[in-house]
Amino acid sequence: MxxxxxxxxxxxxxxxxxxxxxxxxxxxxxxxxxxxxxxxxxxxxxxxxxxxxxxxxxxxxxxxxxxxxxxxxxxxxxxxxxxxxxxxxxxxxxxxxxxxxxxxxxxxxxxxxxxxxxxxxxxxxxxxxxxxxxxxxxxxxxxxxxxxxxxxxxxxxxxxxxxxxxxxxxxxxxxxxxxxxxGPGPGVLSGRTVLITSGPTREALDPVRYLTNHSSGKMGHALAAAARDAGARVLLISGPTELPAPHGVETVAVESARDMHRAVMDRVAGADIFIAAAAVADYRPEQSAGSKIKKTDSETALRLVPNPDILREVAALEQYRPFTVGFAAETDALEAHARGKLARKGLDMIAANWVGADRGFHTDDNALEVYWPGGGHTSLARADKPALARQLINLITERYHHAATRGTEDSRSPSGQ
CATH class of the missing domain: 3.40.50.1950 (Flavin prenyltransferase-like)
Structure with missing residues (x-):
């Protein structure tokens, strides 16, 4: 409202x-x-x-x-x-x-x-x-x-x-x-489609165990609700969370990074804005056992292989490329790592936050540092995640419309900040 x-x-x-x-x-x-x-x-x-x-x-x-x-x-x-x-x-x-x-x-x-x-x-x-x-x-x-x-x-x-x-x-x-x-008023994203990823992924070791991370999905789900309230058609691709699907949002449940990759690439052609809020596993086990791995007295080595880089692939699309927003959860050198990821993956914007004890994952509130090409930066002060999501959608909407009216390359120049 x-x-x-x-x-x-x-x-x-x-x-x-x-x-x-x-x-x-x-x-x-x-x-x-x-x-x-x-x-x-x-x-x-x-x-x-x-x-x-x-x-x-x-x-x-x-x-x-x-x-x-x-x-x-x-x-x-x-x-x-x-x-x-x-x-x-x-x-x-x-x-x-x-x-x-x-x-x-x-x-x-x-x-x-x-x-x-x-x-x-x-x-x-x-x-x-x-x-x-x-x-x-x-x-x-x-x-x-x-x-x-x-x-x-x-x-x-x-x-x-x-x-x-x-x-x-x-x-x-x-x-x-x-x-x-x-946050943004009703209708500012009317007629637009926003594709959002949320939550963690799980990479199976065997039918019982998996590798994952601490992401709760709270921020991604809050962004989906905020984009919906701004008038957008919202597609939410969510890894395993305990959160209910936001009302009025088309939600696709996935398990692994490869599942999320397929779901995103199947739908990205129809998206105007892509927000990668999910904490996608960078690696997965090279092999997943078909039955439970039994405990022994000997050491066990685990070989990991890279997962698809969903964010980089979306940002590199030549046709139907959406305005692409990434997230960076950091424990040190937040600005340097976030700006490096922004440039390395060719993003339009990145939202960075500290993670650790009582910060980021599983908390009800957060704070964000938001960067975009050309040196652009703004800070979003600590707030509950639904309120923070509304502020971020407001900022994304401004930058999206700026890029649409002046051209993507112009929006990346210092004069387009």
């Missing part, structure tokens, strides 16, 4: 000290011209009174699941149909767990289940709670369903500790929800 399509927003509040920020958030949203209704849990009312939120929103605050003053006493259905967007801020660890599990035992969780509007949450909790495996798993389940995570930020916490878990400041939340992070 584009920024202009968001006119009515429900702000949900759960119990936590960060609730003191929510009245200012409501005020900031109203400054942007939005109509705001507020839903408070019982815990939230222990920190801020409903009267305060009524004063800043201009509407009665909803607190009860069955509301005698609502039409048919079904206030949650009315709000669910009314909202263009739902934002829960603060979202406590308890609320995230209940939302991930599909609970509907109060007004806010029931509203989230009953709505078809996009849902965003602004986590706020102690830094140890945020890092807990249960919380991380709940967040992964929510993002896989399309729920946007805005934050949390890092810094001093009310408990006296320091770390990740602070609710983003009201202006940061408004900007993330309505500002540049909203």
């Amino acid at each position: 584009s920024t202009s399509a968001i006119q009515r927003i429900v702000v949900g509040m759960t119990g936590g000290i960060a609730a003191y920020k929510t009245p200012d958030l409501v005020r900031r949203l109203r400054e942007r011209g939005l109509e705001v209704r507020v839903v408070m849990t019982e815990g939230a009312q222990g920190f801020v009174t409903p009267l305060t939120l009524q004063a800043v929103s201009g509407h009665r605050v909803a607190t009860e699941l069955l509301d005698a003053e609502a039409e048919a006493a079904m206030g949650h259905i009315e709000l669910a149909r009314w909202a263009d967007q739902i934002l829960v801020a603060p979202a406590s660890a308890n609320f995230l767990a209940r939302l991930a599990s599909g609970f509907a035992d109060d007004l806010l969780t029931t509203l989230c289940l009953a709505t078809e509007a996009p849902i965003a949450v602004a986590p706020a909790m102690n830094q140890v709670m945020w890092r807990a495996p249960a919380t991380r798993a709940n967040c992964e389940r929510l993002t896989a369903r399309g729920v946007r995570l805005l934050g949390p930020g890092e810094g001093d916490q009310a408990c006296g500790e320091t770390g990740a878990g602070r609710m983003l400041e009201p202006l940061e939340l408004v900007e993330a929800l309505l500002g540049d992070a909203a």
Whole structure:
């Protein structure tokens, strides 16, 4: 949904000290011209009174699941149909767990289940709670369903500790929800076909074991959703992931690098833009055993052979060459390696990110350094992956239209940056 399509927003509040920020958030949203209704849990009312939120929103605050003053006493259905967007801020660890599990035992969780509007949450909790495996798993389940995570930020916490878990400041939340992070408007890629690869590949050693990498597919799937929202026809070729196929996106499931190579080359002729977000294995075993390899006391040597270079082949096409975007996941010398790959493979753009502990793979957020020929560069600050994907699609769209109007060679010159 584009920024202009968001006119009515429900702000949900759960119990936590960060609730003191929510009245200012409501005020900031109203400054942007939005109509705001507020839903408070019982815990939230222990920190801020409903009267305060009524004063800043201009509407009665909803607190009860069955509301005698609502039409048919079904206030949650009315709000669910009314909202263009739902934002829960603060979202406590308890609320995230209940939302991930599909609970509907109060007004806010029931509203989230009953709505078809996009849902965003602004986590706020102690830094140890945020890092807990249960919380991380709940967040992964929510993002896989399309729920946007805005934050949390890092810094001093009310408990006296320091770390990740602070609710983003009201202006940061408004900007993330309505500002540049909203990405391209609807229709900017209308009539275009975008081909995207996502996830890892698996290279079989035998029927039981395989070689792979840590890619989760979150970024590739988020890019597919963002390109769809920009009006494109999207073809997603995905290696093995636990993510559901994005709604409205034609998805092809593959296993190995050679499977992905065939799927891409079969479809690339119809693509205007190709985004290679998948982490494709560079090598595969020279031979894959037909039965399980048994353990012995002796050493075993594994001979590897190169896989097809999908990105290089697409970029080298003479006919039907799409605007070609690569990815580079690096542990050192990020810019040097990314620019080298950009030139070596003849790409139109490359998005590079650091990988390692708590960075890149399996995380819900990321940051990107984006380069293109002629010295072009921009930084996309750390954000949740759906928001980051919208920003990247926006940038790809700009460069694609630039290349289409001025010619590919001109777009690679310094004057075409």
